[in-house]
Every structure is written in C-alpha cells, then in structure tokens.
Amino acid sequence: MKRYQDMTAKELADAKAVLLERYQKFKDMKLSLNIARGNPSVQQLDMIMPMMDVINSDTDCRDKYGTDARNYGALLGLQEAREFFGELLGTKLEETIVVGASSINFMYDCLSRAMLKGVLGSDKPWGKYDKIKFICPVPGYDRHFGMCEFFGIDMIQVQTDEEGPDMDVIRKYVENDETVKGMWCIPKFSNPLGITYSDRVVKELANLKPAAKDFRIFWDNSYMVHHIYGDVQLLNILDECKKAGNPDMVYMFGSTSKITMAGSGIGFFGASEANIKFTESQVKYETISWDKMNMLRHVRFLKSQGGVENVMKKHAEILRPKFDAVFRVLSRELEGKGAGTWTRPKGGYFITFMANDGTATRINELVKACGVTMTGPGATHPFHHDPDDRYLRIAPSFPPVEELEPAMEVFAVCAQIATIEQLEAKA
Amino acid sequence: MKRYQDMTAKELADAKAVLLERYQKFKDMKLSLNIARGNPSVQQLDMIMPMMDVINSDTDCRDKYGTDARNYGALLGLQEAREFFGELLGTKLEETIVVGASSINFMYDCLSRAMLKGVLGSDKPWGKYDKIKFICPVPGYDRHFGMCEFFGIDMIQVQTDEEGPDMDVIRKYVENDETVKGMWCIPKFSNPLGITYSDRVVKELANLKPAAKDFRIFWDNSYMVHHIYGDVQLLNILDECKKAGNPDMVYMFGSTSKITMAGSGIGFFGASEANIKFTESQVKYETISWDKMNMLRHVRFLKSQGGVENVMKKHAEILRPKFDAVFRVLSRELEGKGAGTWTRPKGGYFITFMANDGTATRINELVKACGVTMTGPGATHPFHHDPDDRYLRIAPSFPPVEELEPAMEVFAVCAQIATIEQLEAKA
Numbered sequence: 001m002k003r004y005q006d007m008t009a010k011e012l013a014d015a016k017a018v019l020l021e022r023y024q025k026f027k028d029m030k031l032s033l034n035i036a037r038g039n040p041s042v043q044q045l046d047m048i049m050p051m052m053d054v055i056n057s058d059t060d061c062r063d064k065y066g067t068d069a070r071n072y073g074a075l076l077g078l079q080e081a082r083e084f085f086g087e088l089l090g091t092k093l094e095e096t097i098v099v100g101a102s103s104i105n106f107m108y109d110c111l112s113r114a115m116l117k118g119v120l121g122s123d124k125p126w127g128k129y130d131k132i133k134f135i136c137p138v139p140g141y142d143r144h145f146g147m148c149e150f151f152g153i154d155m156i157q158v159q160t161d162e163e164g165p166d167m168d169v170i171r172k173y174v175e176n177d178e179t180v181k182g183m184w185c186i187p188k189f190s191n192p193l194g195i196t197y198s199d200r201v202v203k204e205l206a207n208l209k210p211a212a213k214d215f216r217i218f219w220d221n222s223y224m225v226h227h228i229y230g231d232v233q234l235l236n237i238l239d240e241c242k243k244a245g246n247p248d249m250v251y252m253f254g255s256t257s258k259i260t261m262a263g264s265g266i267g268f269f270g271a272s273e274a275n276i277k278f279t280e281s282q283v284k285y286e287t288i289s290w291d292k293m294n295m296l297r298h299v300r301f302l303k304s305q306g307g308v309e310n311v312m313k314k315h316a317e318i319l320r321p322k323f324d325a326v327f328r329v330l331s332r333e334l335e336g337k338g339a340g341t342w343t344r345p346k347g348g349y350f351i352t353f354m355a356n357d358g359t360a361t362r363i364n365e366l367v368k369a370c371g372v373t374m375t376g377p378g379a380t381h382p383f384h385h386d387p388d389d390r391y392l393r394i395a396p397s398f399p400p401v402e403e404l405e406p407a408m409e410v411f412a413v414c415a416q417i418a419t420i421e422q423l424e425a426k427a
Numbered sequence: 428m429k430r431y432q433d434m435t436a437k438e439l440a441d442a443k444a445v446l447l448e449r450y451q452k453f454k455d456m457k458l459s460l461n462i463a464r465g466n467p468s469v470q471q472l473d474m475i476m477p478m479m480d481v482i483n484s485d486t487d488c489r490d491k492y493g494t495d496a497r498n499y500g501a502l503l504g505l506q507e508a509r510e511f512f513g514e515l516l517g518t519k520l521e522e523t524i525v526v527g528a529s530s531i532n533f534m535y536d537c538l539s540r541a542m543l544k545g546v547l548g549s550d551k552p553w554g555k556y557d558k559i560k561f562i563c564p565v566p567g568y569d570r571h572f573g574m575c576e577f578f579g580i581d582m583i584q585v586q587t588d589e590e591g592p593d594m595d596v597i598r599k600y601v602e603n604d605e606t607v608k609g610m611w612c613i614p615k616f617s618n619p620l621g622i623t624y625s626d627r628v629v630k631e632l633a634n635l636k637p638a639a640k641d642f643r644i645f646w647d648n649s650y651m652v653h654h655i656y657g658d659v660q661l662l663n664i665l666d667e668c669k670k671a672g673n674p675d676m677v678y679m680f681g682s683t684s685k686i687t688m689a690g691s692g693i694g695f696f697g698a699s700e701a702n703i704k705f706t707e708s709q710v711k712y713e714t715i716s717w718d719k720m721n722m723l724r725h726v727r728f729l730k731s732q733g734g735v736e737n738v739m740k741k742h743a744e745i746l747r748p749k750f751d752a753v754f755r756v757l758s759r760e761l762e763g764k765g766a767g768t769w770t771r772p773k774g775g776y777f778i779t780f781m782a783n784d785g786t787a788t789r790i791n792e793l794v795k796a797c798g799v800t801m802t803g804p805g806a807t808h809p810f811h812h813d814p815d816d817r818y819l820r821i822a823p824s825f826p827p828v829e830e831l832e833p834a835m836e837v838f839a840v841c842a843q844i845a846t847i848e849q850l851e852a853k854a
Contacts, residue, residue, distance in 0.1 A: 037499070045497040049484040056483070057476040070472040072464070072689045100527050101718040108713040112539055116554065116578065127543065127554060143715075150712040151543065262499045264720035285577040286535040288570075291528040291718065293691035 003338035004419050009427060016420045019413050023370065026410050031371035033407040038191070038349040039398045040262050043318050048260050048311070051301040061296060069292035075284060076276070081266070081295035088224065088308065089254050090236040091270035097279065100290045103255035103267035107218060108147055110251055110269075113282050114181070114216070115151055120248055120278040122214040126181050127151075135173060135183035137165035139352060139380030139391045141191040144184040144220070148382070155382040156180070160193055164201030171208065178211040182218055188234045189223035192352045192380055192393040194345020196232050206240035210249070219252045223348040225308055226258060228316045228323055232346050238270060247272040256298060258349065259311060266298045316347075322396040325404045326351050333412030339419040342394075351394040352380070353411075359418040360389045366414035372407045430765035431846050436854060443847045446840050450797065453837050458798035460834040465618070465776040466825045467689050470745050475687050475738070478728040488723060496719035502711060503703070508693070508722035515651065515735065516681055517663040518697035524706065527717045530682035530694035534645060535574055537678055537696075540709050541608070541643070542578055547675055547705040549641040553608050554578075562600060562610035564592035566779060566807030566818045568618040571611040571647070575809070582809040583607070587620055591628030598635065605638040609645055615661045616650035619779045619807055619820040621772020623659050633667030637676070646679045650775040652735055653685060655743045655750055659773050665697060674699040683725060685776065686738060693725045743774075749823040752831045753778050760839030766846040769821075779807070780819040780838075786845040787816045793841035799834045 004012065055061065061069045063080035076082060077098030086096035099106045113119075115127035126132050133154040136145060140160075148155050156173055158165045164187070173180050185205075187197040197205075205217060219237055241249050248271070256265035271279070302308050323345075330342050330353075340355045355363055360377040367374055375393040378384035394411070396404055431439065482488065488496045490507035503509060504525030513523035526533045540546075542554035553559050560581040563572060567587075575582050583600055585592045591614070600607050612632075614624040624632075632644060646664055668676050675698070683692035698706070729735050750772075757769050757780075767782045782790055787804040794801060802820040805811035821838070823831055 039498050039500075042495070045488075045495070048497075049486075051484075052482050052486065053484045055479050057478075057480045059476075059479065061472075068469070068472070070475075070688045070691060071466050072684075073466075100532075102714045102716075105527075105714040112543065112713075115543055116539065143712075146712050150709070257499075261497045261720060263716040264497060264718045282577070285570075285573050286539075287529045287532040289529075289690040291691045291721065293688060294718065294721070 001336045003336065004416070004423055005338045009424070012420050012423060016417065019417050019420070022413050023366070023417060026370050026406070026413070031406060031410070033371060033403050033410075034373045034399060035395050035404065035407050035411075036373045036375045037398055038395045040258060040315075041318065041398050041400070044315055044397075045261060047314050047318070050305055051260055051297060054301045054305065055293065055297050061293065063296060063299075067292070069296040072288045074289055074292060075287070076280060077268075077290060078292045078295045078299070081292075081299050084299045084303065085254070085266065085268040086270065089221070089252055089268060089270040091238060091252065094273045095238070095270050095276055097269040097276060098290070098295055099267045099269060101264055101267065101294065103220070103222065103253045103257070103269075104143055106267050106269055107144075107220065107253055109286070110218070110279070111147055111151065111182075117282060119214050119216055120275055129179055132179050132181045133173070133177065135165070135170055135180065136382055137185065137190075138382075139192055139386070140184060141186060141220070142379045142384070144218075145382045157382060160190070160195065162195050164195065164197035167201060167204045170205075174208050174210045174215060176211055180210070181212055181214060182216045184218050184220065186220050186222060187237070188221060188232065189226055189345055189348025191222070191348070192350040192391070194343045194348045194350055194352065196234055199235050202235040202237050203240055206237055206246060206249070207244040208246070208249070215249060217250045219250050221252055221254045222258070224254055225312050226315070226349070227312060227347040228320050229346040238272070242272075248275050251275070258315070259308060260298060260301070264294070266295055319397060321401050322399075322404055323351065325401050326394060326396050326408050329405060329408035329412055333409065334415060337416065337419075339416045349395060349397050351396065353392040353394055353415070354390055355392060355415060356419055356422060357388045357390050359415075359422055360386065360392050362418040362421065363392060363411070363414045366417060367411055370410050370414070372410050374411070428763045430763065431843070431850055432765045436851070439847050439850060443844065446844050446847070449840050450793070450844060453797050453833070453840070458833060458837070460798060460830050460837070461800045461826060462822055462831065462834050462838075463800045463802045464825055465822045467685060467742075468745060468825050468827070471742055471824075472688060474741050474745070477732055478687055478724060481727045481732065482720065482724050488720065490723060490726075494719070496723040499715045501719060502714070502716055503707060504695075504717060505719045505722045505726070508719075508726050511726045511730065512681070512693065512695040513697065516648070516679055516695060516697040518665060518679065521700045522665070522697050522703055524696040524703060525717070525722055526694045526696060528691055528694065528721065530647070530649065530680045530684070530696075531570055533694050533696055534571075534647065534680055536713070537645070537706070538574055538578065538609075544709060546641050546643055547702055556606055559606050559608045560600070560604065562592075562597055562607065563809055564612065564617075565809075566619050566813070567611060568613060568647070569806045569811070571645070572809045584809060587617070587622065589622050591622065591624035594628060594631045597632075601635050601637045601642060603638055607637070608639055608641065609643045611645050611647065613647050613649060614664070615648060615659065616653055616772055616775025618649070618775070619777040619818070621770045621775050621777055621779065623661055626662050629662040629664050630667055633664055633673060633676070634671040635673070635676070642676060644677045646677050648679055648681045649685070651681055652739050653742070653776070654739060654774040655746050656773040665699070669699075675702050678702070685742070686735060687725060687728070691721070693722055746824060748828050749831055750778065752828050753821060753823050753835050756832060756835035756839055760836065761842060764843065764846075766843045776822060776824050778821040778823065780821055780842070781817055782819060782842060783846055783849060784815045784817050786842075786849055787813065787819050789845040789848065790819060790838070790841045793844060794838055797837050797841070799837045801838070
C-alpha cells in the first residue's frame, strides 16, 4: 500500500472517492455508536455482582479487629481495608488511608486542602501565592487538568513518550521554580497513551530536588492492576522516594472503580507516615468517617471470592476482544498509509490515535456526522487545547465488539478522508 | 427537698459526706461507661440490617429512569434518589443533590468551595477577605465550629433558647456586616439542646436582609425525622426564603446516618434551583459521581421495606427507654436541689445538662475519675471554650439502659458534689 503522502493528485482523488462512498454508506446506516467513555461494560459489571451477596442481613459486620463497620468511627478507614488496599498500593497500614467511592474526589480534596491550608512543610497555603504551577504530562487526563483550571493553577505541559514524561524538562521546572508545587502522573497504562513509566523515569522523579520544599507528585495509579496483555511492572515510587531522601514528596491514589464498580468502589491513598498524620490532622474536620460497609464488602469479596488478580483476569477476558477489535480494524484500514498512528497499550482503558497534525478536529467532525461519538479533540490537553490538533482518545471498554467494529471502521475511513483533504489543501 | 443554695454549712457538709460515700462506692466498682458519643446502638443497627438484602447478585440495578447505578454518571445523584430524598427535605428534583455517605462532608465541601471560589453571587472567594464571620448559635455542634476554626472563620456566638437562636442579635450582625457570610443551624432537635426552631424564628431567618449578598444559612437538618416523643413540626426554610424573596440564601443538608447506618448512609443537599446549578458547575471538578449503588439500596429499602416513618418509629422504640432512663435518674437525683437543670427534647440524640455556672469542668473531672466518659465541657462552644463553664452534653443512644442508669447516677452524684464544693468555696 502506498502512503497518501506519496500519491499523485489523481491517485488521491480516486482514493478519496472510494472513501467518501464508504463514508456515505455508513451515514445511511444512521449509526449511533459511542467510543467516548472509559466506562466498564455491562458484562464487566455483571461479573462483579456476586460482591453484592457478600453482605446480607445475617452478616457479622465487624472487621477482624472488631470494628463495627455500621457505625461511626475509624476516620482513616477500617483497619482491615487499610491493610488490604495498602498491600495493593505497596504501602504499610500507617501509610494508607481508605476513603469514599472516588479517588478523583480525594485527589481534588488533597489539592483543595493544599490550596486552603498547605501540605506538610508548606510555609503558607498554596492559594496564598499569586500563582502556583503544576507539571502536566501531555497527552493526559482531562479531570486532572480541570482541577488545575478550577483552582487557577498554571499548567506546564510536558510531552510524554513510551517511557513517561520528559524528565529533563520536568527537572528544569521543578528544580528552579519555587512556585511549581505539584505534578500529575498516571504512571501505569496512562490515560490516554496507555504507557507505563519506566524504572528510569520513576527513579528520576523520586530523585528530583524540588525548589519548593512542599512539592507533591500526585501519583494517580488508577490502572495499577488493569492488565490486558500480560504483566507490566511499575516501580513503587514511595520506596524510591524514601531511598532518595524524599519520602514526603509523593501522594499515591488508587481505587476499585475499574476493579469492582465504577463510582461505587473504594478509593485509597498512600503516602509517607508523616504525610498521613498531617492529612489526618486536616481530614478530621471534613468527615466523621467514610463508608466502612462498602470497605468491608470489598475486602471480603476481593479476598475470599475474587482475589484482585482473579477479578482482573476476568475483566481482561472481556476487554481483550475489544482492544483486539480496535487494533485489527486500525491495522487493516490504516497500516502503512500515512493517515495516523496509534498506541498499543498492554492494559488500562484507552488507545490513543495520533492523527496527522492539524487533522484531529476534522476527523472528529466527520466521525460525529456519521453517528459515532468519541472523546472530543483537545480533551487530552489543558484547557481542551491540543496545540498540534493531533490526539484522539479511543475508549473501547463500553460498547460490545459488534458496535466497536463499525465504529472503528468509520473512524479509520474518516482519518483517511481528513488526511487526503489536508494533502489536497496543501497541494 | 431543700436546695443546696439554701442549706447551712453543716447541712452542706453532711450532704457532701453522703454523696462522697456514694461516689466512692461507684469508684470501687471500677466502671467503664460511655455517654459521650451520639452513635446509634447495636440494636438500632441490627434493626436496619434487612437493607443489606435489598441488593444481591440477581438485582436489576437500574433505577426507574433506566440509569445503571453500577456505572459512572449522574453527577447530582440517581434521579430516583434525588426525588426520594428531595421529598424528605421538602425540595423538588431540580433543588436536590444526593451525595456520598456523609452530609458533614458535603457541608465541609460547600464551605471549602465557598472559601476557594465563592458561592452564587459572590464578588470574590470568601477566602480572599481578610476575615469572614459565621453566626454560631450556642450551645452548638463541635464539628460545625471545627470547620470554621480550620478555615480561620471568626465565630459570632449567639445564645439559643427553646425557640431557637436570638434573632435580634443575628439581625444586628447579618444586616450590618458584609463580612458575615454564613450561619450554622441545626433547626430540629438541635445538637446539643434538642430544641426545634419555632415558626417565628424560621420566618425571621428567611426574612433577613443580609449586608452580604452572598450570605448563606447552612441548615443542617440532621434530625428531621428523628422523633422520640410524638411529632414536632419545622417550617420548610426554603419555602419561607422564597416567599421572602431570598431563595438563594439557604443550603439545606440531611443524611440517613441516623435513619439507616452511621457513616454508611446517604447525604443530601437542597437549595434553590439556581444554587443547585451553580453547585453543579463546581462539583463537576471534584468527582465523576457519588456512590449510586448505596443510593439505590436506600431508596428501595426505605420505600418498599421500611418507609422512613416506620423505620424511625423502630428507632424511637429503642431510644425512648434510654432517654426515659436519663430523665428518670436526673429527676430522682437532682429535681429541686439547685444542682443543675436539663433539657427534655422530644427527639434527636442529645440531652443537655446546664450545670451551675463554673462547675461543668469539675463535674466532668469527677465523672471521668469514676470511669464514666462523657463529651468534654466546652465541646458545645467555639474553640471548645464555654465561657460560663455550664453545658454538658449527654448522649444516651449508644449504651444499653443497664449501663446508662449507673452512668447517670454517677453523673448526678458528681453534679451535686461540684455544686456543694462551689458553695463551700464561696462561703
């Protein structure tokens, strides 16, 4: 197959005519397909339903330390749950807080408290600076960027490759600017690229010498066990930070939103013991305790009936055919044509399509007009602005394969049309 | 019975000797009793356990509008839950948000967002003022005061009587000081007095003409349906605010923490439609959605199996003998003796003891030395400082009656000893 870039005007016009014919056929089908949302599918949720039998009216609701999960108390979470999720995060009991259903909410909360009161070691609340800045690896997660936007935090965009974000750029900012207070990371199966930070990147992050003594890495490890194609290892950044003499530099977050149920799972937080004590001194003002019944339900289900690894294998079995379908259609339709490239993540929830620069918005337009909804262009960048108009996020998890295939075919056709349109416009 | 205040020195000494003998006997019993915490008892929690059977692995988890409670989405809560809890609050769907397990947490969150970003109609975030102030009816709830303390908000203490807080004082501050931004209220079965705001007080609150256009009443209606001795009515403040042309002035909060399970219940928020829209525009940054499975569980249980009123009757049956026991012991031991008075609430979770001024701390010391734990003196006031050293909160809900009786007897003996000690010191 010839690359579109190598075709003559005639060849391009012929190819375009064929593509437009296919496009019209799809349009006539009046499709309504959605590859926008990183939601688990009904099949995945059904698979988790046995968790709902773990607690019934006959259940003894005390954890193994005798705490009644039904009553107030245990601000940092049910001890049994702290131990369980701490093991998942790679933290000890004293380094772990188990919270409510949303880890995103606890990230927001940590940031909000930092703005209002500061973190351990702050001279003043972050909100008292004229301006503070966060390192934002791109492409990245719109909800992280949204929080910075909401709080008026400047976002320093740092490009990510298959090993992680560009450490030279990060060092330059973090080590020379006292107003750089934090950094967002999705270190494993990152949203949206699907890459996992290499050992080198994790070690270099842990060895940063921040100008701000209250700099924090927000380590959103949402996809820590979300393997689809074999195992992928990520270094424990808290361990690395301790070795580097920076034990307080990292806040780790995780949740079961994509292990058990999305939005009805359990969030958890890991950090140095000093950070945990400091956090406790703040969160005691904001709640009496988080939902311990759901903690108990999770621990008992994941321990006895499921086993995290076992549950994640079942998720992978449901997700793999969907990822396969995306890779299959993209390879078949686009391989070697110069109409864009894509990531091949080994886990997580997303595949990223790198369109030819300046065509992502047009591809999305074409796709949308054909009844296929995808995450809008720019969502991967601060303020929804992708300067190269390049990145499009594909979320294969929710639709069944029989919807995913035509959706991806539409997508591939549109990527080619947009490529040809751009080449013709340049000619 | 003669009042201690009317006794001669000899009579006081004789009475004290008898009391000290009783005190010593209690001390020798090495009691370990707790009347400190407003926690539901195990009996109450057991009564709610059938809620745990409402959702099992076979349950269809879509609400009646078809929303799958197991997945992300519905930022403002499952519609069926918004309708249900809105009815409880006296708000329409568009005036209701259903949140996570803790209404205290949502109060904190509303305050935190107000500090960082302001509320609807704010010229600037509350945190950008040199100082803002809150009206704090006293005696009141330590967690409300704690939030103000945490955020550095000045607390204006306003005395509460059986109708509610002193409206003349409130008007003076709210209508003349632009930095008075908010007010805490527990309008029904208030913590700790157990009083319910009269219609006059609710109407006068609704008719305030605040100097600050972004003044908010934080209406913590935690005990809205928590009747123990017959029905008590409270006006709907949102309705009154609308009538008064102040629809945006109130934030209403409620939860099922003491309807179903403490800490594993459902929190909800009611306000004008404009406030809800504004709140949505902020909370969209902080979470994807709250735990809708727990919402579904609650709605299905409280609708079909329980019925809020029915459940609350069962709670009342468990709580009434405990409140009875407190009243019985206090009456028997203290009536007419001039050693303190106490409230007789018709619902809620607390009884307040008004000691003779300057003796609350001493009573608590004596009680503690005898193995009885109660809420510390001062907890009812900002910064844990009760200027008159008068108020002690009794929480009868958790211990069984057979522990409550001796605890209250110890308490009554200590109140008398402290009274005599004070009279002797003055003599």
